[in-house]
Amino acid sequence: xxxxxxxxxxxxxxxxxxxxxxxxxxxxxxxxxxxxxxxxxxxxxxxxxxxxxxxxxxxxxxxxxxxxxxxxxxxxxxxxxxxxxxxxxxxxxxxxxxxxxxxxxxxxxxxxxxxxxxxxxxxxxxxxxxxxxxxxxxxxxxxxxxxxxxxxxxxxxxxxxxxxxxxxxxxxxxxxxxxxxxxxxxxxxxxxxxxxxxxxxxxxxxxxxxxxxxxxxxxxxxxxxxx
Numbered sequence: 001x002x003x004x005x006x007x008x009x010x011x012x013x014x015x016x017x018x019x020x021x022x023x024x025x026x027x028x029x030x031x032x033x034x035x036x037x038x039x040x041x042x043x044x045x046x047x048x049x050x051x052x053x054x055x056x057x058x059x060x061x062x063x064x065x066x067x068x069x070x071x072x073x074x075x076x077x078x079x080x081x082x083x084x085x086x087x088x089x090x091x092x093x094x095x096x097x098x099x100x101x102x103x104x105x106x107x108x109x110x111x112x113x114x115x116x117x118x119x120x121x122x123x124x125x126x127x128x129x130x131x132x133x134x135x136x137x138x139x140x141x142x143x144x145x146x147x148x149x150x151x152x153x154x155x156x157x158x159x160x161x162x163x164x165x166x167x168x169x170x171x172x173x174x175x176x177x178x179x180x181x182x183x184x185x186x187x188x189x190x191x192x193x194x195x196x197x198x199x200x201x202x203x204x205x206x207x208x209x210x211x212x213x214x215x216x217x218x219x220x221x222x223x224x225x226x227x
Contacts, residue, residue, distance in 0.1 A: 022059075025069075025191060027223025028052040033075040033094075033215060035203060040211030045092060047077025051219060057104065067102040067118060073217075086137040095128040100179070112187050119180035122197055124215075126173055172205040175215060191223040 034046040053071025060066065073096040080089050102120035109115065181195025199214035 029221030033217040049075035114185040122177040124175040
């Protein structure tokens with residue numbers, strides 16, 4: 001993983017070094033992020049949030065270019081549910097930093113209207129992940145209470161909520177994703193784009209566990225390009 005991060009840093013620095021030949025892009029928008037449980041203990045959770053990013057684009061030849069950069073994302077999700085006569089209210093807040101690298105292809109309808117599509121890998125770091133959970137029940141008063149859980153901790157209250165017999169397993173700090181998207185460039189400056197990123201790594205950090213959860217996301221961004 002360390003070598004991969006070093007490689008990405010080199011790639012991004014090379015793109016930054018070619019800024020005189022590149023276009024820069026700043027963008028912000030909406031994120032729909034989902035933690036999908038594929039196997040074992042846990043509940044699939046979908047959240048909503050925002051992102052903001054900064055990208056460089058380097059043109060190699062007509063229609064084809066490379067993009068590199070990064071963005072920050074904030075995602076928040078909530079769920080109210082009842083399990084065995086216990087009323088739960090759960091909230092999850094997560095902060096991500098992503099390094100992104102894309103191969104990009106453009107099709108010019110005119111100088112004012114350009115369609116483009118892109119695809120490539122992402123390296124993701126989740127630097128904050130916090131659960132807040134409250135429970136209330138008249139039949140099981142021992143379950144009443146609140147708990148806060150960071151991604152590297154567990155608690156009995158969370159075990160009950162997720163249907164497990166042990167503490168909720170810790171989550172992985174890093175992730176790798178494969179993403180693609182499409183967009184339109186208007187008047188050589190304004191950019192509107194939408195994309196999907198698919199998680200490749202199990203978010204649970206215990207290699208001996210049979211639990212599998214991956215994070216996927218959809219985003220819709222508006223940006224501005226400048227030389």
